[in-house]
Amino acid sequence: xxxxxxxxxxxxxxxxxxxxxxxxxxxxxxxxxxxxxxxxxxxxxxxxxxxxxxxxxxxxxxxxxxxxxxxxxxxxxxxxxxxxxxxxxxxxxxxxxxxxxxxxxxxxxxxxxxxxxxxxxxxxxxxxxxxxxxxxxxxxxxxxxxxxxxxxxxxxxxxxxxxxxxxxx
Numbered sequence: 474x475x476x477x478x479x480x481x482x483x484x485x486x487x488x489x490x491x492x493x494x495x496x497x498x499x500x501x502x503x504x505x506x507x508x509x510x511x512x513x514x515x516x517x518x519x520x521x522x523x524x525x526x527x528x529x530x531x532x533x534x535x536x537x538x539x540x541x542x543x544x545x546x547x548x549x550x551x552x553x554x555x556x557x558x559x560x561x562x563x564x565x566x567x568x569x570x571x572x573x574x575x576x577x578x579x580x581x582x583x584x585x586x587x588x589x590x591x592x593x594x595x596x597x598x599x600x601x602x603x604x605x606x607x608x609x610x611x612x613x614x615x616x617x618x619x620x621x622x623x624x625x626x627x628x629x630x631x632x633x634x635x636x637x638x639x640x641x642x
Contacts, residue, residue, distance in 0.1 A: 474499045476515045477558075477626070480545045481522030486562065489615040490521060490622055498626070505541070508548035517558035517626055518549040523581075531576045538580035542587060550591070559595070559602040560625055561588050562618070565639055567606065581606075585637055592635030601625070601634035607642070614642045 475498050482491045482502040494500055498516070501509050505522075522545070524537030542561060550559070563581045570578030584604065591602035605621055607614050617640060624630060 475517075476501055476513070477517040477519060478503050478509055478511075478515055478545070478549045479519045479521060480541060481520070481562075484521060486521050486610060486615050486618060490519070490619045493619045493623060494519070494626070497623075503545060503548070508544070511549070511552040513552075514554035515549060515552050515557070516554055517560065518545060518553065519622060519626075520545050520559075520561045523562060523584075525574075525577055527573055527577075529576055534576040534580040535583075538577070539583045539587075542584055546587065546591070550595070553595070553598075553600055555598045555600065556631075557595075557598075557600045558626055558630065559588070559591055559600065560622055561602075561604040563588070563604040563606045563637065565606045565608045565641075568637070568639075588637070589635050596634060599631075601630060601632070603630075603633060603636045603638060605638050605640055607640040609642055611642055614640060 477498045478501045480503045522541045563584050566578045567581035588602050588604040
């Protein structure tokens with residue numbers, strides 16, 4: 474059974490995604506403060522961790538959406554098996570930010586850049602990197618996100634890399 478590392482696995486989105494993935498993968502949950510001890514290659518890093526705040530909550534949004542991803546990438550990517558996967562959860566507002574959420578939109582745009590850079594960097598090892606960009610994440614969209622993650626992790630996700638995939642409720 475392939476192992477995957479998931480950040481944010483205990484949040485609202487994680488409560489939908491993790492049980493679905495546990496049917497197929499050995500799931501390793503990565504906490505906020507401690508990277509997982511990885512003693513063998515892992516197949517994927519799925520980054521569900523993140524946050525949202527209105528206004529100019531720069532420090533909070535950079536920490537929640539950029540630094541949490543950077544820590545996960547630094548901890549897990551060196552252990553990814555060839556042919557592995559990296560999946561992040563971004564936001565559609567990163568592409569066309571409305572007024573009042575500059576910090577959030579900028580932090581998700583930074584995550585998009587990280588994903589695209591990883592796609593280029595890891596491509597020679599056939600490791601894909603993609604981001605899902607939902608609009609408001611409600612209960613129904615959580616289930617669709619779980620389906621998309623499963624698809625990107627599957628054989629059908631081979632060769633799909635560097636994509637920012639928009640999902641609407």
